[in-house]
Amino acid sequence: MASNKSLLLVVVVLGVLMGAVDSTIVILALPTIVTDLHSDLFTMIWIILIYLLEVAVLTTQLGRLGDSYGRARIYNLGFIVFTIGSALCGASPSAYFLIGSRGVQALGASMMQANSGAIISDNFPPNTRGKAFGYTSIGWNVGAILGIVLGGIITTLIGWRYIFYINVPIGIAASILGFKVVKDVNKVKRDIDIYGILLFGSSLALITYGSADIAGEGLALKNEIPLTIGLLLLIPFVIVEQRVKSPLIDFKIFKNRVLTSSLFASFLQSTGYLSTAFLLIMYLQGIRGLSPLNASLLLVPGYVIAGMIGPLAGRLSDKIGSRIPATIGIGLMAFVSFLYSHLLSLTTPLIDIIFISVIGGIGSSLFYPANNSAVMANTPKHAYGSVSGMLRTLSNTGILLSYVISITVASLTVPRYVAFEVFLGTSDLIGGVATKFITGLHSAFLVSVGILAVALVLSAIRGKEIRAQASEGTV
Template sequence: MDTKQKIIIFVLMLGTLMGSLDSTIVILAFPTISDSLHATFIATLWVILIYLLIVAVCTTQLGRIGDIYGRSRMFNAGFGVFTFGSLFCGLSPGIYWLIFSRGIQAVGGALMQANSGAIIADTFPPNVRGTAYGYISLGWSSGAMLGIVLGGIITTYVGWEYIFFINVPIGIAATLLGLRYVTENTRVNARLDTTGMFLMGTALTFISFSGVDFATEGTAPLNIAALGIGAVFILLFVLFELQTERPIIDFSALRNRILRYSMLAAFFLSLGYLSVVFLITMYLQGIRALSPLDAALLLTPGYIVGSLLAPYMGKLSDRYGARMLATSGTLMLILATLIYLTLGVATPLWVVLIASGISGLGTAMFFPSNNSAVMANAPQGSYGGISGILRTLQNIGILGSFVIAITVSAASIPRDVAFEVFIGTTNLVGGVSSAFIRGIDAALWASVAIIGIAGVLSWMRGQETREAAPE
């Protein structure tokens, strides 16, 4: 890479790091935010859900806007919006202002997510993109790890507001660097799909509300009706997308076998694996009575392994393609989840360290190689749209995984206790612990099945043909 390419990678890594850091750092600060703003559990939960919803719904369209007006321009704008959103989050006087500010953050995050992959495709030739995506994965893993560590330290010793204020100086510096060096603005003709975005957003909102309401109220006519409405809007969304000329999900682009199976594998892995992280966090806090910081630190080895190995795995995918590497990554994640299934009320905590390290290896093997396969097989001139579709599918999977985690936990123990355990304000004792472990085990087995589907789809993509990567 030349100097300019290295700076571009650095700026893209910063954008990824900020988004990743903010996701983990907010989870750890949940109890403090809830107490400080005198918020209900449901309102506090929407601090996470609003971010996931907006990113999931808007990413593809913002990637298409990048195709129209310039991907680098939209990426740099995303940095600015994310920075302002972070400032407003830190200044929030109440929970609803915080939720609104998180929505602003989400728009900025979606702008960066949707266009970063396309900028790599514009900047780097196909035979070295895996390496570039490896560095982007390094930014994600590093941000998640820093969020875990900084979240506990800042929330405990400084104040929850500063988990958002920390983004402001980083965002200003990164925006200036982006305006100076991330300047390539290739444009193509594209059209927005506002109707499809409305239909998908409505579907995801109703489904998310249904899961949250079930977690707090149990089975009730309201959440059953919300789930039914969400399902109807999903059907309407699919029917509309099949007929419109500029759909959010371009099914014609998915005729490419490698592209199709790579995107589906990314969706199912996101759907299956994120719930594992949440459930193990609940196990460590609720059953083993660890603090949120101590619980998160036990998962840190996975982020360290992922950070160190992601660039190297990206290079391997440049040479050998994504099929074997990404599929092996799903097997590592299944193995880690099976190890988590051995956890009981008195299992040595070093077991969690081993499983975390194996999961880090799995994510390092899967994501750089899979993302590289997607962009290497994207139609020329539609990098922004394809990158947006990939991010949308991953974000829908993340949102679904989150809803699965809270729903299963609420179904296994009393709902008020489950919700308090989830945000780290209490822990379980006695026979309830055994019931909660059974609920966690059921969810982990579901995750094994979902990750297994991702592995099958990853293998079904077939072998790629790429030019040999330079030494």
């Protein structure tokens, strides 16, 4: 029993890790891809955006399908789709083929991410769930940032196509293992909320597109209109969800304070802290002139620390609940953004960057498993899939907003195209322009502090959990 659960956890962690890594892995590879495929930056940025957009839109819906048709079935099929998409990405002969292949890859990632939390909740009781989420949280949340590191290393050493090809053998092996060990435990047949899916999907798609375009080109009618329409569509969506028999999002679950606070703490943490990673890469490449490889290596210690502490922190949340470790974790991440906003300069010792990133790694390892465990522990069994999908939707939307914040706020002191080129690693700044850009970065880090402060408050007021269910096995 314990062995089967361990294998199941390996499959889930692999799926979540691969999907999360590929949400950001192309960032440092983008200039190389642009040159190799003879395209331009404003076209190729959609290699990033199509993935974030699709995953943000689809995860809630695919979590809902997992509730009805089997979470394990949707998850395992997602592995196959993701692996096929990865192979297509690596073999892409043109920019538009690569963008389309990223869409296939994102569909598979959405199927896995939407149901991973539900599979954990199906197979692990509440009093051991935090430990399990400690591993899966490493896969998702650390993976999203680790993708930046791997993108720089793989692109520099063996070529950009291998950032996708590396998924293929792993995906094949994990798919075979997944069909053997990941089985459906709870399956609740529910009607499909077609109107809810259309309204919610359209709203998220328009909001995401409008926000991404603002980051690239600034406020303009062509992004203000879709953004406004997307926000307005949330009104009929809420009305429809109150009236249908089997809603896509059952708003009654938000009466649970722990669940509601945990979900929105996750969204704000993703929005505030992922922007820190983007901003730091801009600083290391654009101001300090580091190569993608060297910039990536500086961040490795923080990820290593997070990987080591994550499962232990998850076990701690099993014993004392999520509020204390998650809140301390958010506080440490806010402290990291505060340090960056005051310490980064033209001559900041790089050892300081490593030290601060380690503090961030400790913070993330405390927050993620505790918070994710709190979400699923306070979700009714029949809604595991939809809430797991909602958690991923909020996290992915937060990643996209982090990108928007990074570019928008940092570019207040320099022309937007300069900030955009620095973000993509195609321009190094010197002299007065560099000094001005550092001022913009400081402002963006302070915005991150503010967002994380709100997340900290939500985490602190979530209330105390009780996890008294007896253990049903060990990991």
